[in-house]
Amino acid sequence: MKEDILLEVKNLKTHFITSKGTAKAVDGLDFVLKKGETLGIVGESGCGKSITSLSILRLIPSPPGKIVDGQILLHGKDLVEMSDQEIRKIRGNQISMIFQEPMTSLNPVIPVGEQIAEALRLHQKLSRKQAWEKAVEMIRLVGIPAPEKRAKQEPYQLSGGMRQRVMIAMALACTPEVLIADEPTTALDVTIQAQILELMKDLQRKIGMGIIFITHDLGVVAEMCDKVAVMYAGQIVEYQTTANLFKTPLHPYTQGLIGSLPKLYEDQEELQIIEGTVPSPYDYPTGCRFADRCPFVQDLCRNQQPEIIHVEDSQQVRCWKYTDQWKEELVKEEVIL
């Protein structure tokens, strides 16, 4: 349903123009986030996940970074085209973000309650007292004991898990419609990680926001997400529901990723690996960016970049394997043989 669409990203391209050349960190991204839905963006380090999230809030350090093309539509309004003043009204209000590093993402010299309250004063025009009370309430909501006392403390007096809870409280204070969580649990140990994920799901049910969940952890994806976009070298290579992704991964890269997970009930001597390394964003190959590492590679793959193909209604993949050309290619090979 069209009206359920919160955020729509169309052909987003974020490039970094440096003395070494142009790094195409995000290179033509399309996805849709619906109300109450959690979209996972997965991929290995450097594939452009974090740059995507920063691009949405226009937080790319510029120069050298720049959104060179595409649209980011929030309720149909393009964030890319907005003035600085307009985008400031969106940030922290309609779209919030939780960052990867709870240790460094909070200001070390400002009490955490104030760090939450300032966004409330700014966006919801609350008075100092009201904002503070709401901030304390938010700290309570994310499950930190003694919120009145904690609110007055500075980040160094809080544990890592508590700081990430504060980050979540800060992000959710203005009840955003979209929450971007950029590896929110990566820096935390496993028990705290589970608590934080549970908390996010719980708050999502209460507030009904859409979440973009960025991670490299497939386990977390399975736990959290409705849909998944798999990114490789600045592009989405596969986009489908989480259940289908684990059942029938389409792209050879996704198949490799899932294959490389240790399996609980099978006797494995060694884990599967994906040979080779990611191409440099300064110099992508002409054909498929995964071609050099792909076990199914054909000449076609090296010569021409594949487009996103709709395999089934909800399954999208960027791979020649699922096209008619591929079948023709195979027929040709058989003829030669």
Next chain:
Amino acid sequence: MLLFILKRLAQVVPVIFGVTLVVFLIMQMVPGDPAIIMAGEGASTETVEQLREDLGLNEPLHVQYFSYIGNILQGSLGNSLKNNQPVLDEILIRLPITMELAFFSILITIVLGLTAGIISAVKPYSVSDISVMVVALLGISLPSFWLGLLLMYTFSIKLQWLPVAGWDSFAHIILPAITLGAGGAAIVARMTRSSMLEVIGQDYVRTARAKGLKEHTIIYKHALRNALIPVITVVGLQFGSLLGGTVIVESVFAINGLGRMIVDAIRTRDIPMVQGGVLVASLVFVFVNLLVDVMYKVFNKRIDLN
């Protein structure tokens, strides 16, 4: 906090002993006999000898030193060899003048330095940044006696806006304070710039942006408070060289402050006066350092003072 301040005050005692010892020994080593200077040229040997006896200059060094310390503990810094007046009285007249000069100089250092540093850091490598940094480089390079003369020539002699020398009104303070504060302002500006640039690149500044805060709030509330911590150190250190600088600036602008008093006293080998002056200057410096440490705690609660 209180415990820390008390502890630091207790530390002042050995520091003061050290200062008195060093000054005492240095004054013993410099050539020239105070008794001869006091008695004046052409005085008879007997007169000089009598003076030496009266001043206790014939006593062994350690006896002289301990009687000096004993006097300090009784609140006396001795009498001037020149006019036999109590040193403390002279210092109490001079110190407020120097403190006033130091206060306005450090004010210029802080206000000018911080402003320039922030302007530079907000738009790095822009025209404003480069011009500010060039001026700052000049500020560091110019010796204060030369800058003082230059300012005096321009604003007092040519433009006749400000008085040439002396210490009667607020207008008299302006040029000496600028002369004395300029070097520090330049150093503070450079420090603020690099510290701000580092802080602006931190994750928490990005968090502040992601909250939708205005650039103004981000710079002054989130970045500056963190960037100030290393700047406070520099300002504290700067105060030490500023006290040293009063010696030159007071001489250039003919201000009867503590610095000029010490210079005159050194010239006439007025040992009690030099010792008293240096002692008081060191005391001031020690207290300023204490103040700097307390400021650290105010700006960064993570610092455990104890």
